[in-house]
Amino acid sequence: MRDLWPAAASIDLDAIAHNVRVLRERAGGAALMAVVKADAYGHGLVPAARAALAGGASVLGVAQPTEALALREAGVEAPVLCWLVPHGADLTPLVAADVQVAAAAPWVLDALVTASRAAGRPAVTQLKADTGLARNGAYALPLAAGGATDWSDLVTHAARLESTGLLEVVGLFSHLARADEPGHPSVRAQQDAFAAAVDEAERAGLRPAVRHLSNSAATLTEPTAVWDMVRPGLAVYGLSPVPQLASAAELGLRPAMRVTATVALAKRIRAGQGVSYGHTYAPRQESTVIDVPLGYADGIPRHASGVAPVQVHGRRFTLSGRVCMDQVVVDVGDLEVAAGDQVVLFGAGDDREPTAQDWAEAVGTISYEIVTRFGPRVPRVYQGVGA
Incomplete structure (x- = not known):
């Protein structure tokens, strides 16, 4: 399964x-x-x-x-x-x-x-x-x-x-x-x-x-x-309770959660094409957009629309347009991306991937809320002691 x-x-x-x-x-x-x-x-x-x-x-x-x-x-x-x-x-x-x-x-x-x-x-x-x-x-x-x-x-x-x-x-x-x-x-x-x-x-x-x-x-x-x-x-869980003073790494802590998804669809769209509900975002030139099967029913805040970061093939992008119930869209420009490729929402910050704190700052909340929002539709996969 x-x-x-x-x-x-x-x-x-x-x-x-x-x-x-x-x-x-x-x-x-x-x-x-x-x-x-x-x-x-x-x-x-x-x-x-x-x-x-x-x-x-x-x-x-x-x-x-x-x-x-x-x-x-x-x-x-x-x-x-x-x-x-x-x-x-x-x-x-x-x-x-x-x-x-x-x-x-x-x-x-x-x-x-x-x-x-x-x-x-x-x-x-x-x-x-x-x-x-x-x-x-x-x-x-x-x-x-x-x-x-x-x-x-x-x-x-x-x-x-x-x-x-x-x-x-x-x-x-x-x-x-x-x-x-x-x-x-x-x-x-x-x-x-x-x-x-x-x-x-x-x-x-x-x-x-x-x-x-x-x-x-x-x-x-x-x-x-x-x-x-x-x-x-x-x-x-490896997140800083005082991010204004010290990061998790500076405190010696290691974030334990990494949320990823696989690209459901990648396609080219023309310049000016509105993306997602309300067409709140449109690329300025012909671009590739990817559909990522996670939404607010899974725990992504709807107010992450247009502001929260993700990583694709080692590069950072921002959610494009409104977060939907089951999906988000990301404009990746001319990056070559295919269905099945991995998207990192957040993790420990290794290799410049976004962190839960990055999401919290983008959305205007705290990292506590980011990690606790993810519900049972996002299965947990365990590694390490006792896994």
Whole structure:
């Protein structure tokens, strides 16, 4: 069936393992949680998780319960933290599978205790503090009105439930809002707020084994934020979380994803011929255009129309005209191209091929979005450790 695939995302698992080793070195001996949410940022949940563990990750992080259970069903036995659970959900499968469930509110702890009784084993949790991101997490900053914070209520409730033997609090964590802006005052302020939140939890009687705050950017640029463990995501896959400061190569990272497609059709068109929907592009002279069977249904942003780079036979070109649902067109001038030839959308940047960061800059987004957009119509082909 492989010869029926018009495109593929090749995933270098050795690159993922390498990146984890680099990040562990930057963390100075702290443990590392590899974030594999969102299908491992589009790289494939289970293969990427195994590669990260081979590189020295000791914990895996996911957003959704289905991701955590998929890891367990695949035989992955490493500790897994899941940080988003829907209100009212039965958490018994997670507790039975020994998945650590993050709690940002007392109702999560109550649901975990209920699940503990049903599963016949203690539920394991990590408490999440909101230290200034104002997203998920129990708000740990005092309000003008004074009184107890959400975090105060959470840690008090957790300590009470832990005393029953049905719940075990193994970690405390928070998330930085502007770690990709090293030196921004909010980074220091959130570190101080997290330290205060940890102190309060310990005064409530909790004794967590790990405390973690650092995402990819902080792991690479903010050594004071390391604590017991770091929690990188994007950098695990070889992309720079601070591209305005340093490229992936300058950080010692290797991009793991390379997206290619085969030319479906090559043909000459006359000067002035409008290309693709709306005729937003037309060549100034007679030219060869190629049809590439990838579109916005596969993950190419429609706003990549006319701006995103590709490489054909070692030369760079730009998407010509609008991105369609299943196809894009590229004007390659007088280059000799035939059906079946390879087009590189992005990769590691070797031999001047475009990178995901090049796409992000062309489209006006971040590399996170570029790699995670590619859906199941683009099969993943694995190479390297465990492939």
